[in-house]
Amino acid sequence: MTQSYPTARELGLHGCECCGLVLSTPEGGAWLRCPRCAFELHHEKPMSLQRTSAWLLTAALLYVPANVLPVMATQSVLGRDTHTLVGGILELWASGSWELALIVFIASIAVPLLKIASLGLLTWTAHRRSRWRQRERAGLYRLVETVGHWSMLDVFVVVLLVGMVHFGVLASVEPEAGLLAFGAVVVATMLASSSFDPRLIWPQSPSDERA
């Protein structure tokens, strides 16, 4: 990977992130806006790493109550039961639908954890302006962006169960506090990945000044 590519910064160009228009900005400098969509033009998002780290920390803290607190309660003639995320997965597994148990496990346990870990790695290496495995890190970023919103799966499942099973004392499902924490984890990780600027994976050569 020694091949060098002309970058927008070297050529005095800005690519608009919002609408894709390329602009020649020979004077460079701050406070430029795209003439087509009025989006602010930057070579890197301002405060990207700080924002990403803040959202990541939020997500990591909320991950604890999301898994410890019950996400729903079921009412039946036998009494009231509370269920955590892991409990729901075990239930699906025990009822024989192991494929769905696997999907829910991936979407609600593995994906949030891997997202926090991956974004942590990306933020740390970008902070150090590392050139280690840049292409793979770019791929990892895209994976995190693509997979991101699928963790919302469990929130929808519980809300739908609440809507479906409402037979009073015979059988009913109610949401519990853990669900809010889990929803907040998903939103925080999505905000973290949208604050991260993948252009930071490709630092300019040391001779260039940081704009």
Next chain:
Amino acid sequence: MASHRGPLRWSWLRGPEPTAAERGRCTPRPDLLVCNECEAVYPRQALAHDAVLRCRRCGATLGRGHWLAVDGQLALTVAALVVFLIGSASPIVTLELRGIRSVASLYEATLLTWRSGEHLVALLSAATAFAFPLVVIVLRLWVLVPLLAGRRAPALVPAMRLLRWVMRWSMVEVFMLGVLIAVVRGAGVTSLVLGPGIFAYAGLTLLLTAIQASGLHELWQQALGFADSPHAPPSAIAPAACVGAPP
């Protein structure tokens, strides 16, 4: 430090017109393409309808040939609106337990979640599964209908900026999978019959995926021009990797 500049604070939505001074400092280069993820520069090239353009440096998708013109996109969007209305108005499943019948729809599920005290969760799921997809469809109609007639939609720039934001938070496909898992888990408790809502949402998932496949840059281009006459690409810059048939 963008947040300190007062007037720009909400610019993601309002989209203020750049001043003459700002316009003077940047000249559009419609002949070029910049990778959003690594800033590599390429000559812009026309794409066949099934081709994908990738960045040689970081592998990001730079563009996708769109297989539908404006009228085709509009047709799909109208279809999505119809399917969306059916999906949100009709029951997803009907359940029966000891003679009691209950009909579940997204509206019902949100309402019951709200009543049980989890207001934020109810809002979150209603927004991502109902409100945002609706806004996506309506904004696309807002942009595409005048475009087909050769006019520019009112408030086009704010509409497109809002569309860009709201597309990220619309989660119809996740909701669809959630319905399937909830049905399997609910089947353990009661007997249930699938309603038209579930099929409508399945159709909506496919339609929205097809509509959103080519990304927003192309729509900006169609709606607001700028690259009507591309110059000859500068020879010094190597083209991006094109996967698929050459145009």
